[in-house]
Amino acid sequence: MTLLSIRDLSIALPLGADRLYAAKNINFDLASGEILCIVGESGSGKSMSANAVMGLLPQGVEPDSGSITFDGQSILDLSENELLKLRGSRISMIFQEPLSALNPLMRVGAQISEVFEAHGALTGAERRARALKLLDEVGIPDPEAAIRAYPFQLSGGQRQRVMIAMALALEPDILIADEPTTALDVTTQAQILALIEDLRKKRGMAVIFITHDFGVVADIADRVIVMKKGEIVEAGRAPDVLLNPQHPYTRALIDAIPRLTKTEPVEEVERAPLLKVEGLQKTFSTGSGTLFGKRRVVKAVQDVSFDLYAGETIGIVGESGSGKSTVGRCLVRLLHPDGGRVLMDGVDIAHMSGAELHAQRRKLQMIFQDPFSSLNPRARVSRILTEGMIAYGMPDKEAKAKARELLELVGLDETAMKRFPHEFSGGQRQRIGIARALALEPAIIIADEAVSALDVSIQAQVLDLLAELKERLHLSMLFITHDLRVAARICDRIIVMQKGQIVEAGPVNKVLHDPDTAYTSSLLEAIPGQDYERSLAAANKG
C-alpha cells in the first residue's frame, strides 16, 4: 500500500543561493513497511526533500510545484494546524544535526514527554515511564540518569539516540532519518539499525533513510534513490542500484567506498620514533553543573603510551567517548595533560609553555573534526592560511604565495583566497582546514574525524589527498576516526581505545583481520554492509 507519494516536486531556493532549485522534479513512492535510502553528494537536496515532507522547509525555501500525498492528504495544501497533528505522531523525523537538535535548557525526559503532550497521548506518569523505556530501547546506558540529564551532559552519540527515541515515541507511520548515525560508533549504530528494523517489522513503519554510508544502505534498504544537484539520477531496488548501477555518478560513488581489505602490505622499517607518548593522563572534573550538583570525575585518558614514526599514519579507533579526541588535543596542547610525557625530538612538550611551546608547536598541527566551526566565519581564506606563517616570521608576500600553493595542493583554485568560509561546501572547507594545517610545514598532523561529515565521494577525495600529501611531504599522521573502513584505507597501524585506555594496538591488517581482544572483534562485527562489500569485491573480480 502506498503511504507517501511524491510527484514532480520542485523546491525553490531563495534568490542568490547557489542554484535555483534545491530539488527538482522529485518522484517517488513509499509503501508502509518499506525502507527507502537516499544517497547522494553533499548539497544535492536530500535534506530539503525530506524537510518538505514534514512541511518544515527553512524560511525562504519553498515548494514550487508538484505534490506530496500522504495517506490521501496533500501535505503541501495543509494548514499549519493540520500539519501539527501529523508531525511527531504520524510522520516524524530525525534531523541531520544531532548535536544542536536538542533544546539545551530542557531536561531530556521533558523533551521526550513533550511529544506525547503535543498529541495528547498518555498521562503524566505514563509519559515518563514510556520515555524511560524508549531511552532503554535506543541503548542509552542508565536511562534513569539520562532522563534527568541536560543534553550537554550526554555524549554526542547519546544525544543522537535521544533524538531517535523522540522520533520513535509515537510509533509513526513514516520515520524520516537524516543521517542519524554519523556520530555513532559502529556497535551503537548496529543497535539503532536493529531497533528500526524491529519497528518496521512489528508496526509496518516506513522509513526514509538519508545516509552516505553505503554499508548501512546495503544492510537495510529496500529501495535506493541517488541524488545529484537536486535531481534523482537513479532509483530502484537496493540490490539493483548497489550492485548494478546505471548512472555514471552512482558508479563513481560506489567506486569511492573505502574497503576494509587492505591491498598493499605496509613495509615495516625500523626508525627512531618522531613522537614518543609515555603514560599520558587526562582527567576532567565536571564541576557542579546544576544547583548543589555533585562533582563528577571523568578519567578521559589513562596511561596511554605509543610511538609515532616518521612517515607513518596511526589510526585511533574506539567507541564514542573513549578518549580519542582527548589524546589528540593533549598532544597539540590544546589541553594540558595531567601526567605522562610527550617527547618530540627528545624534548618533552607536555609541560612546556610560552615561547618554548610556541617554537615546538608548529611541528604539530591538527585538522579539526568540524569544518564549520573551526574556520573563523569572519576571516577570509587568505588570512586563515597566512596568519600562522606570518606569526612565525614569514613576510606577508611570501606567505601569500605559499598560501596559493597550498590551495592548489589541496585542489582549490586561488580565487578561494578572497572568499569567506561559508562560501564553500563542506568538503572544500575541510580542505581549507588541511591547507592550514600544512601551512606551517609540520612534521606531524593530527586529524580528528577529518572525514566523517563528508559524503563518500568527497571523503575519498580528501583521503586521497591526505595519502598523497603524506607521501610527498613525508608527514606522520595520527588519524582519529570511528569509521573502520576509513581507518583501513589510510592507516599503517591502529590503536583501539576503550574507556580512556588502549586495549589493542598493531599493524592495520593484523588489528582489522585478526584482533586479539573481544572488544575489537565486536567493533569489527558491527561494521555495516560487510556482505555487500564481499559481493562488490566478487563483482569486481568477476
Added chain:
Amino acid sequence: MKSFWTRFSYNRGAVIGLVILTLVIATAILAPFLFPQSPWKMVQRPFLPPFTQDGLPLGTDALGRNVLSGLAHGAYVSLLVGLVSTIVALAIGVPVGAAAGYFAGRTDDALMRFTEFFQTIPSFALAIVLLAIFQPSLTFVIIAISIVSWPPVARLVRGEVLSLRTREFVEAASLSGLGNLQIILRHILPNALPPIIVLASLMVAQAILLESSLSFLGLGDPNIMSWGYMIGAARTVIRTAWWLSFLPGMAILLTVLALNLIGEGLNDALNPRLTRKSE
C-alpha cells in the same frame, strides 16, 4: 571596501540613517558659517513661536535667542559628547571585558570585581558627584559620562568572549602560533562585534540623553550650546512654550534613530554571510 558599501547600501534603513547623520554632522560643522552670530545672542523678544517671523523660522527661547541657531550650534556638542564618550567607554570596556573573558579564571575574577567597583555607585549619582568635584566643563561632562558607561560594555564583551574562546576556530588560531593579543583582536572580537555595535549605537544615544539630564539638573557646561542644554532650559517653560523642548527633543530623537539604523546596517555589512545576497 566596495563590497562593504554595496552591502551597507542594501539595507535601506541604514542609508536613511546615514543620510540623517551626515546632515547632522554637516550642520554641526557648518553651524558657524550658517549662523555666524552667537547662538546666545538675544535677537528678538522672548518666546516667539515658530513660523511667526522671517529670519527666525523656529522662533526664540526664554531670552529671545534664535532657536534654529541654537539647534545648529548644539549639534556639535551633542554629537561630540555622544561619540567621544562612547569611544572612550568602548576603549575601556572592550579591553577589560575581552581580557576577563579570554583569560577567564583569576583574571576574570579580578577584572569583574574591578568592574563591579564602578558599577556599584549609581551611575547617575556618580556623574553628579564627579561633576561636583570637577567643574562641569565639556571635557569633564564627557569624562564623567565615559566613566559611568563602560562597565556594561565590559560585562557584555566578557560574556561574548567567554563563549567564543572555546570555539574551534580560536583553538585553530592558537595552534597556528598566534599570540593571545592577535587571537583576541583578529578572531574573537570580530565575532563579538554585532552586540557591541548595537550597544555602541545605544550608548551614543544614552550619552546624549545623559548630558541633557545633567543639564536638566544644572550640571551641564553653561558656556556651550547643546541640545541637552536646550531641553533642560526649556523644561520650565514647557507649559507656555512647548516647542522649545520639543524641537531639541526631535533633534535628539532623529540622531538616535539614525545611529540605530546605521548600527543595524553596519552589522549587516560586516556580516560576511549576507554578502552574496546583494550581488
Added chain:
Amino acid sequence: QDGTPKAGGTLNVVIQPEPPSLMIGLVQNGPTQMVGGDIYESLLRYDFDLKPEGQLAESWEISEDGKTYTFKLRKGVVFHDGEPFTSADVEFSMDKFLRETHSRMRTYMEHVESIETPDDYTVVFKLKQPFGPFIGIFEAGTAPMIPKHIYEGTDFANNPANNTPIGTGPFKFDKWEKGSFIHLVKNEDYYMEGKPYVDEVYYHVIPDAASRAVAYETGKVDVLPGGSVENFDVARIQAMDNTCITDKGWEYFGPLSWMWVNNDNKPLDDVKVRKAIMHGIDREFAKDALWNGLGKVATGPLSSSTRFYDGDTPDISYDPDQAKALLAESSYNGETIRILGLPYGETWQRWAEAVKQNLSEIGMTTEIVPSDVAGWNQKVADRDFDLAFTYLYQYGDPALGVSRTYMGDNAAPGSPWNNVADYQNPETDKLFDAAALMASPDDRMAAYKTIQDKIVEDVPNIWLLELGFPTIYRCDVKNPVNTAFGVNDGFRDVWIDK
C-alpha cells in the same frame, strides 16, 4: 479684612526645599523659618512699613537715651506642652540659646549689656550704647522664644527635642514625613481668642518647580510662597480662576540681588571696568524676561523697602555706549572674566547667560562657571571668582543687613556673607559704625544718604534687582500675607472662605 473670619478647614502650602530641621533657633534657612514661624513666636512682629506690633509682648518702651528697652509680656501664654511662657524663657532664649547658636543674633547681642527680669512678665534689655536697629530684631526668625524648661543645660544642637519643636505659636507640630509633607495642627490653647482659624496646615515637599505648578493647578495646594514656581510660570498661573497674587511680605527681608565683584582681581580693581559692567547690563530686560516684570531695578546698595533708603543716588542705568567708552578708557585688556552663577534654578542660570551676552556686546570676554550650592559657597568664601551672583536679605535696617557687605574690616575670606568683594573705604566704614549707634532716626538718615552716594560712586558690586517674590494663593484663602515677613510669619490670621 474682608468679611467675618470662618473657622475650620485645611491649608495646603508648598515648601521648597525641604528644611533640614524645624528648630528655628538652630537653623535659619528659609523653609525652616516658614514652618517654624507657625510654631515659634517672638516678642514682636512688623507691618508692611516695618512698624512693630505686639506679639508675645503686650507693650514695650524705649528710653530717651535709646539704651533701655522694657517689654511687658502677655499673660497666660503657654508652650505647646502646657508650660507657661515667662520672662525667664525670654532671657534664656536671647542670652543663652541664641547667643550660642544664632550667628546674626550673636552680633546683635554684642550691643546688649544685660537682660533683667524684674518679674515673670517684664524683660529689660540694657544696651552698651544706643543701637538704632535693636527694635527691629524681635521677630520669630531672628529672636524666637525657646522653651527654657526643655533646653536649659542640654547640648542645644543635639537635643532630641529638636525633632518635635515646641513653641508658643498658633500651630503645633504633628508629623513630618520626610520627603513628603510636614503636618501642623491648630494650637487649641492659643492665647488669641478664636485664632488660629484653620484646623491644620500641610506643607507639601515637591522638589520640582513644574510639579509645584501642577500641584496648584490640580488643587492639591492653596498657597505658593514666593519662589515656589519658576518666574516664567507666574503669569500663566496668575491668570487662573480664583487666584490672587501679592508681592507683599518681603519688606523686612528686602532681598536684593547683585554680582559680587572681586575688587582684588585685575582688571576689576579698576573702577572704570566696574562702572562699564554696571552700565553694560540690561537689568530692565532681566526684570521683564526673567522675573516676569516683578521687583524693581536696584539703584544702589539698599533695597527700597529698607529703612533709610535713598532714591537719589548717581545714575547706574543701562547704557551700553557709555559702557563701551568706559571700557575703552579702562585697564581692561580682553581678559576672560569668570562669572559664578547662582545654583538656585533656571532663572538664575538664564540670568548669568544674559549677563554674559550683555558683557560680550560691550566687548568683554566672559565664562560662566557652574557649580552646585556647596561649590558656590566654597568658591565665594574662597574668593575664587571674578563676578558672582548672589542675593541677600537686608533685615529692614542697613545696620543689620547692609553694612556687613561693605565694611572694610568684615572682608576676611572664609565666609560667603561678609564683605566678599573686599571693598575698602575708610570713609564709609566710619559712617556705617557711627550710624548704627545713633539714637535719632534723622541723624541716621543723613549718614546713610552719604554712604549710599559714596558706595554707588565706587560700584564695589554690580547691583541688579530688588527681587519680587510673589506669593500666589487661592482668593478664598484670606490673609496669607499680612506682615513684612509674609508667609514666614505664620498663618495666625488666615481663614478660608468656603
Added chain:
Amino acid sequence: MIRFILGRLIKAVFILLAILVFNFLLIHAAPGDPAAVMAGEAGAADEKFLADLRANFGLDQPLYVQLWLYIKGAVQLDLGYSFRQQMPVAEMIGDRLPATLLLTGVAFVLSLVLGVAAGVAASARQGRWGDTIISTFALLFYATPLFWVALMATLVFSVWLEWLPGFGYSTIGAGYTGLAHVLDVAKHLVLPASTLGLFFTAIYMRMTRASMLEVSRLDFVKTARAKGLSRGVIQRRHILRNALLPVITLAGLQAGQIFGGAILTETVFAWPGIGRLMFEAINQRDYNVILGVFYISAAMVLLFNLITDVIYVIVDPRIRLTT
C-alpha cells in the same frame, strides 16, 4: 554552589570596604562641606557658627580619622548620623527605602514583563507591520529624554484629563487606611512607574526581539516543530527560555541600579524615595547620608550580580560557576 555563594559573599565584603573608602574620598573631594551648605542656606553666618557646626559634625578632625571612624561604624553596620537632619542615616534610609523599592520594583517588573512580551510579539511578526510598529515605539521611548516624558505624562493625565495624581506618594491628609490606602498609593504610582519603566521596556524589547530571532534559527526549534508542538508552545517553552540570558544580564544591571535610576523620576514626581534623598544629600554634602545610600546601593549591586549569576545557572545548566 554554596561554596560559590560564600566565596562571592566574602569577596563582596572586601569590595564593599574598598568602595567605601573610595566613595569616602570621592565625596570629600567635592568642594564645600555640610556646614558651609547650611550656613549658606541661612544666608548669614559667622566664623563661630561654622566652627560649631563643623565640630558638631565631626568635620574638624583630620580626614583619615573621619575615614577610620566611618569604616569602623560601617563594619558594624552603623551607617552614622545625619547631623543636618538630626537622624541616624539607617533610619532615614529605612524610611525612604520602601517608597523607592515600590517604585523601582513596579517599574522593573512592568518593564521586564512588557518589554519581554513586546519583544516576543515583535519577533513573532518579524518584518511585518506589527513588528515595525512595536520596534518604532520602542525606539521612540528609548530616544526620548525621561524628564520630557515625565512632564508630558503629568500634563496629559494629571492636568488635562485629571485621571491620575501628578506627584506625591499618597493623598496627603486624606487619612486612607487599608484597601483605600493601597488604591491611593497605586494611583500615585502609575505615572512615575510607567515613566521610569518605559525606557527599560524599550531596551528589554529590543534585546528580547533580537535574541528571540537569533534563537528561533537554531536547530532545536525545528526539532520542536517536528514534534508537532504548536507555535505558542514553541515560542514560550523553547525559544523564549533560550533567548532570556542576555535579558537577564540586563535585568541584573538594572536591578542593581535601582536607586540611581530613580533620581529624576523621584524629583519630578515628588516621590519620597532614596534617589531624591541621595541627590539632595549630594547637593547638601550630607556626607553620611550619601555614603549610606552608596553603601546600600553597592551592597545591592553586588547582591544582584550574585543573584544574576545564580539565575544564569538555574536558567542555563551549561554555565558553570567559578568563584
